[in-house]
Amino acid sequence: MPSVEILSRIQFAFTIAFHYIYPPLSIGLGVCLVIMEGLYLKTGLPVYRDITRFWIKIFALIFGLGVATGIVMEFEFGTNWATYSHYVGDIFGSALAAEGIFAFALESGFLGVLLFGWNRVSKGVHFFSTIMVAFGSIFSAIWIVIANSWQQTPAGYRIEGHDLGARAVITDFWAMVNNPSSIDRLSHVLVGAFLAGSFLVMSVGAWYILKGKYIKHSQAMFKVGLSVAVIAALLQLFTGHRSAEYVSKYQPAKLAAMEGHYDSLAVADMYIMGWVNTKEEKTTGIKIPGGLSFLTHGSFSEPVQGLRSIPKEDRPTAVNFVFQTYHLMVAIGITLIALTLTAVVLLWKKQLFNHRWLMWIFVWAVLLPQIANQLGWYAAEVGRQPWVVYGLLRTSDALSKKVTADQVMFSLILFTLVYMLLFVLFIFLLNRKISHGPDITDEDEDDSEHFSKRNIANIPA
């Protein structure tokens, strides 16, 4: 049987990767919902109310799965990584506690109003609740990414004790919060989430357009999605660049792995695509000569620290994996910019919805930001190995002492089965909701009074 370390790492990677399907969607959808409901309040057009209600239902489904799989993450630190928990608790704990109390409670509290409060609160209060839910999901990301960033670039701490009893103790809360990578990584993560949510909205809109259903509604939701997506796609170029800069400054081993750069004395190239031969420590592919040198030092001819100069036990082993995930992410990011800009130009020419081929691309493009978000995290997390807290605590030292391989094997199989079931159910229910479509109210009538009467009439027996 594989070791406890390998099993625990697989379990953590699997559960977090699965969890991460959902939060970016809720963050992105949250923003789209605020826009949709805001447009409804501003224009009073029933079409915006209908699409808001439709997307709130889907939001609830996604949020539910996010919560269910998220609780696992919180407790998994304690179950599988007890030494790590002890090591970082003093620091990580406050971020996690802040997440629970400021973000999660906000989100879950107001979600009830969002879902069930249509007839119980005024339009204004409902809109306020939508904004709170959207804020809650963003706050959540803020605290979680801060905690993770602290592990990438620790700051505001000192080490107490030694060996297995050692732990990091907080000395400066704001230095911890605003550690060197927090802002860059947070903006990158959030914008990635906006892309995930807005592409889902566009995908469903495009699907209805292709099927000739809900014409008004589908175009309205597509436009809302597109407005978020195009800004996000362009912003991602900037946040991505900032993230690469912090990596080059604080995590040279990760940077070298991302570009498959081994030789410290050589000018570092930037690859468009390529392959790393980790045995011979050689990288081949299409490249911009000196590109990485330029990113790091602003000069095409200056050498960059390579993997070979870092002791073997301190550098990531899966170099090609980091290289490929990173490059694929970048490629997808560029594709998203091209896609959204094309759509915006065609929308401006009033031809967007006539291009069926483009609508088909958008139906499937929902997968692209999801894949890019996943790949980005793979590159970031595998690229920092063998450290769980960069330069301070090794992943192999972070385990629970009492947990055995059998136990982890058991829980890993359990989670694999349960999550497979969850995913099938999620896709099934999402698909049913999409094929059911938004409930359309009469376009001609003024909504307010009539609307609540309809509601009463619609109560199922």
Place this chain on the structure above:
Amino acid sequence: METILGLDLPTWWFLVIGGLITGYGVLDGFDLGAGALHLFFNKEESRRLVLNAIGPVWDGNEVWLVIAGGALFAGFPLVYGVVFSTFYIPFMLFLVALIFRAISIEFRSKEPWKWWRKMWDISYSVSSIFITLLLGLVLGNLIHGMPFNKEHEFTGTLLTFFNPYAILISFTTLALFMLHGAIYLVMKTENRLYAKLTILVNNCSKFFILCFILTSMATLIYVPHMTQAFKHAPALFILPLIAVLILLNIKRNIDSRKYFTAFVYSCIIISCLLILFAIGLYPNIIISNTDPANSISIYAAASSAKSLKIMLIIAAIGTPLVLSYTIFVFWTFRGKVKLNEMSY
């Protein structure tokens, strides 16, 4: 050591976590209880009504568990690691049960098919019962104490958890939550369902009183360290006395159909029992029953003073916020539950 209002920081944080766990018990207690009772209702409409009675709030209630978990991680990382890795398998099952409960509530009414709804009804109720029993089992073991060596390592086996005392506590917890849930539901329903629930509430109260008496006796006889604190400060004896009085009051209010008052009292009794537990435990969090010296106290487990202070500030800002929107949500959904097209 630094103190605020005469209490040191680890003690403050012990109180914060105690408060969060109490909040969780009071809030999620009734929706877990409602879940445990779910299969007692046979009609489709009744099941939808009782599910929607907790519909807008259960998610917010569960958040208290998440916050308590985070607070334990933050305040006493040593205990967080020790407890969760010690209870590895039970915790994994607990997490899976939480997942199933969440998706059962979420998915149940999404399809009209009979088999589909029946499947999720069973999953919802079984997971609610399982979660409650497991919470009780953990609580029971924490009260009872567990074998720990000097290195804070658990020396027992999986079977050690299933000692008679812990099992008793776990059923007492179930009885308490069922009573709490039944009182909540009877407040939220009307007509035939209400009539049915009045009977159910009565039975639940009898079940809980029985468990309460058994637990009190078993604790006095088998868990002497829980009563130590009371011997040192006899004034504290007023607390168990209050608990008994409240219990009698719950019964009285149920009999006279004053369910809101009964609900307030059942909230208080949950708090009261958890306070008794906290007093018995303090200043330890984990009691070693092999050698008291191996127990983990809040002082050994606490984060640094600086960290505790920062988090107390976070808690001081956050708690009023959380309370205010919890109250807002409960106020919005006050009154009898009605079904509409957005309902579960």
